[in-house]
Amino acid sequence: MTEETEAPVVGLLSCVVDEPESQTRAFEQQRRQRDSMMAQDYCELIADLIDAQGEARAVDISRRLGVAHATVVNTIGRLQRDGYVLQQPYRSIFLTEAGRALALECRRRHQIVLRFLEALGIDPETARADAEGMEHHVSEPTLAAFERFIAERKDSP
Amino acid sequence: MTEETEAPVVGLLSCVVDEPESQTRAFEQQRRQRDSMMAQDYCELIADLIDAQGEARAVDISRRLGVAHATVVNTIGRLQRDGYVLQQPYRSIFLTEAGRALALECRRRHQIVLRFLEALGIDPETARADAEGMEHHVSEPTLAAFERFIAERKDSP
DNA sequence: CCTTGAATATAGCATATGCTATGTTTTCCT
DNA sequence: AGGAAAACATAGCATATGCTATATTCAAGG
Known part of the structure; x- marks a missing residue:
């Protein structure tokens, strides 16, 4: 059970063995992305709320994200520590320059x-849900390819 | 600051105000996906290692994922608790039926x-990295559309 | 056999993300 | 103005995911 005496399954083996460092890098990148997803989602949402209602309040965020307001307060504190937002107690939430830049960047990716x-040809509801998850994992080259595809599809529908 | 007297930017406003519950659902789904990403990545990797080398050891997983072995041991414990893997101390790691099923499902999504x-037209290295992150967020309808596209592209290159 | 290096396990820690429960502060209506 | 409702803050908790440092077990070579 511990020693394979049989000939290795070459097809799968190559899939696994050929580029282990590449896969390791991919996983590390995935972890890094995961760690910044919260900041991205929050900044994007805060920017949306400011555009739509003139201000962003914790209660709106908690409703939109479907989490408890205590969780939002907690996270906003971290975002403030990391320089993305500014907030006085009992006041509404503002984005710093960094936060605004992040929000714009996220919105761009999201829209693409x-x-x-x-x-x-994905139905809008599904597209919306999938985009929410995918936007954090799409690299610039892939985004560019997405844009090319959109342009093509617009020309020849 | 609190009341927009200007004409609303309809594109963005509608994006935010039209479907708040839909967005909430999307975020909740994203959170659920995030919580199962670890199990998926581990099961897929364990299956790959078993296919390639006949067995999966913690040291291989830690190298592949780029994390400390203690982290792997920790996570494998959780996976065992959740019924995805079986492991005796100091022995190699086996997938349960559920784990094998999850691995196959993940591998399928990943490949698509x-x-x-x-x-x-994405270069293979980028495709690999992006797929690693995206695979956890693509719904069945979108996967189906991806497959359709692959088939089309094969016919008319 | 016995030692030694690799693999594993364990302990203890930190942080992020979530929750509930409980107080405080604003805001808004009468 | 004053009180009720809404928003917010804080405390305390749980879990997942990561780490380092230390001990333990296994397997292989002398």
């Missing part, structure tokens, strides 16, 4: 992914 | 996403 999925 | 990105 969303329009790409729709251009692929 | 990877081949889709490649069909889109």
Whole structure:
């Protein structure tokens, strides 16, 4: 059970053995992305709320994200520590320059992914849900390819 | 600051105000996915290692994921508790039926996403990295659309 | 056989993300 | 103005995911 005497399954073996460092890098990148997802989602949402209502309040965020307000307060504190937002107690939440930049960047990615999925023929509800998760994992080259596809599809529908 | 007297930016406003419950659902789904990503990655990797080397050892997993072995041991314990793997102390790691099923499912998704990105013209290294993150967020309808695209692209290159 | 290096396990720690329960502060209506 | 409701803050807890440092077990070579 511990020693394979049989010939290795070459097809799968190559899939696994050929590029282990590449896979390790991919996993590390995935972990890094995961760690910044919260900041991205929050900043994007705060920017949306400010655009839509003129201000962002913790209660709106908690409703939108579906989490308890205590969780939001907690997270906002971390975002403040990390320089993304500014907040006085009992006041509404403001983005710093860094936060605003992050929000714009996220919104851009989000829009591209969303329009790409729709251009692929995905129904809007599904596209919306998938975009929410995917946007954090799509690299620039892939985003560029998505944009190319959107443009093509617009020309020849 | 609190009341927008200007004409609303309809594109963004509608994006935010039209479907708040839909967005909440999307975020909740994202959280659920995040919570099962670890199990998926581990099961997929364990299956790969078993196919390639006949057995999966913690040291291989830690190297592949780029984390400390103590972290792997920790996580494997959780996976065992949740019914995905079986392990005796100091022995190699085995997948349960549930673990094997999860691994197969993940591998399937992974392959579809990877081949889709490649069909889109993404370079293999980028495709690999992006697929690693994206595979956890792509719904069945979107996967189906990806497969359709791969088939189309194969017919008319 | 016995030692030694690799693999594993364990303990103890830190942080992020979530929760509930309980107080405080604002805000808004009468 | 004053009180009720809403928003917010804080405390205390749980879990997942990571780490380092230390001990233990296994397997292989002398």
